[in-house]
Amino acid sequence: MSAQVRLSLEGVTHRFGKVTALDSVNLAIEEGELVTLLGPSGCGKTTLLRIIAGFVLPTEGRVVVEGQDVTRVPPHKRPVNMVFQRAALFPHLDVRANIAFGLQVAGIRGAEADERIAEALRLVRLEGYEQRRAHELSGGQMQRVALARALVNRPRVLLLDEPLSALDLKIRLEMEVELRRLHRETGATFVYVTHDQREALALSDRIVVFNNGQIEQVGAPDEIYHEPASPFAARFVGDxxxxxxxxxxxxxxxxxxxxxxxxxxxxxxxxxxxxxxxxxxxxxxxxxxxxxxxxxxxxxxxxxxxxxxxxxxxxxxxxxxxxxxxxxxxxxxxxxxxxxxxxxxxxxxxxxxxxxxxxxxxxxxxxxxxx
Ligand SMILES: Nc1ncnc2c1ncn2[C@@H]1O[C@H](COP(=O)(O)OP(=O)(O)OP(=O)(O)O)[C@@H](O)[C@H]1O
Ligand SMILES: [Mg+2]
CATH class of the missing domain: 2.40.50.140 (Nucleic acid-binding proteins)
Structure with a gap:
């Protein structure tokens, strides 16, 4: 049984002036896969997610989702949602309204919206928190709201940019369990960015090791751990x-x-x-x-x-x-x-x-x- 390719990046290169943030990235991600982009600060991880989401037009190359070239399709018309590195909830809105925001942009209202919001709250286990404001939530709960806000659009591809980096270790370990469950229950393809190798080993079907805007190695966690292709991959994935x-x-x-x-x-x-x-x-x-x-x-x-x-x-x-x-x-x-x-x-x-x-x-x- 061969899985369908859901997302492919073809020769994606991005330059900010003289800085080459991404250099000919080629990657095919399958339906329902959880793939982690792992690499040091500044290696181009966020830039690649922003290109997949449609916030940045790559200097060269194509982004293809389910066979369709979306390189020039605006973000809200792609079946893709992103949870940002620094999740900003709207402080003047309650949890429900924060989650509903994504649906309004997509033009979904009424009973359909109610049903989707209830589903998103159930997925992140925040039923009963509809009326809370951002300042009445813990860091972990805020991150759950940010996840619900992305999931409410039922994306085919969910992009997560270091969603747990601001949380302390105990909450992070709990959220990792939640993310694995969310991944199983939604069947969405997850592209997860981290520079925490422990998190990458614990969560991923495959890890993409990035160095300086280039892919250094792609493989299952145990494969990269036991057969690193370079000293960089060896030192970055495990000690x-x-x-x-x-x-x-x-x-x-x-x-x-x-x-x-x-x-x-x-x-x-x-x-x-x-x-x-x-x-x-x-x-x-x-x-x-x-x-x-x-x-x-x-x-x-x-x-x-x-x-x-x-x-x-x-x-x-x-x-x-x-x-x-x-x-x-x-x-x-x-x-x-x-x-x-x-x-x-x-x-x-x-x-x-x-x-x-x-x-x-x-x-x-x-x-x-x-x-
Ligand atoms: N808007 C921008 N203008 C100019 N240079 C940028 C811009 N955004 C990112 N860069 C540069 O591109 C490179 C890649 O940045 P990016 O944010 O993708 O890294 P990252 O891997 O996400 O790092 P971190 O782990 O610190 O979040 C860096 O050298 C960065 O300084
Ligand atoms: Mg980043």
Whole structure:
């Protein structure tokens, strides 16, 4: 069974004067999919949503919804609705009137309007709040009203621009559950923008990793997590150690690589040539053991208790950045700052990326991008 393409972006490029905000973006999104655009601040996420919604005419390229080129169709005539980065409710109107606003623009009144408003309130679980004003609502409730205002038009495509970024973590986690339910119940295609990778992993059918106005990788969350196409994608989706390595030889699916003065055997991807490469290691596959064991010698720089275990930063000879390791609680007595340790990993647990796949210098550390 092949799903219908509901939204496609064809060669979408947008320039603000000399700034290229989007550079030849090609993307097809299927009926009922929840796709997340993930990328650092300023990489073009909001600009792309505004182009899909019709608020911005792209410099080049086309927006196609259900087979129809809508590039030049005005926003209110597209089967698309947007929830903005900063949801502004009309303060002088109550919840009901805020939601009804979208319908008035579309010319829907009377019994049909009443029915649609009741449905939208039910979807966001705000029945009984019709008469409240914006200042009488919590942040999470305001965001629900903003969602209801978009859903009341029964859009085929719902665009959500960081709708949860202003909320605290506990409410955000609750709203994520609500968004997944809304997505199931409405059957709409959701295009969700965030720069919170945890949110992207939790919500998405597919994640589109953006960097500098270009698509860096598209894939299911687990695919991007386990097989990042570039150091940027590796560091942006989940935490990762990205280590400079040299591929010395490749034989039968296994590569011999050197990391500093250490020699290791690792599985080689089909596209990794002999020469410079990056070795990607998720912190949870890095094993730390006491002095005297095998592995690369290092010194503990930082140790933190994480509830389910401990996380460490370890200076390892021949590796430029401190290595991050996450150890489950059962690994025994935790290590302390200054301890000499040995760092190991299962060779099957790391991934080699050719050095050509974007510069590691472009890759922000997770601390630099997470909020
Ligand atoms: N109206 C505008 N005029 C000029 N430049 C703009 C305009 N809007 C956005 N830009 C620039 O285009 C680039 C992309 O901006 P955009 O708002 O799409 O980023 P974003 O990925 O949504 O970032 P954030 O995560 O901070 O919301 C940025 O360099 C930004 O400064
Ligand atoms: Mg934005």
């Amino acid at each position: 990762a150690n990205v280590v400079a390595a040299k591929v010395v030889s490749i034989e039968g699916g296994s590569a011999t690589v050197t990391v500093g003065s250490h020699r290791l055997a690792v599985p080689s991807g089909s596209d990794v040539p002999v020469g410079d490469a990056w070795l990607v290691l998720r912190p949870e596959v890095v094993r730390v053991s006491a002095a005297g064991s095998d592995g690369l010698p290092g010194t503990v720089l930082d140790a933190a208790f994480r509830g389910t275990g401990h996380s460490y930063r370890i200076a390892v000879d021949g590796i430029a950045d401190p290595m991050k390791a996450e150890m489950a609680a059962e690994h025994g007595k935790p290590f302390a700052v200054g301890d000499t340790v040995f760092v190991q990993w299962a060779s099957s647990a790391c991934r080699l990326i050719p050095a050509g796949a974007s510069s590691v210098a472009d890759a922000p550390t997770v601390e630099g991008v997470a909020r």
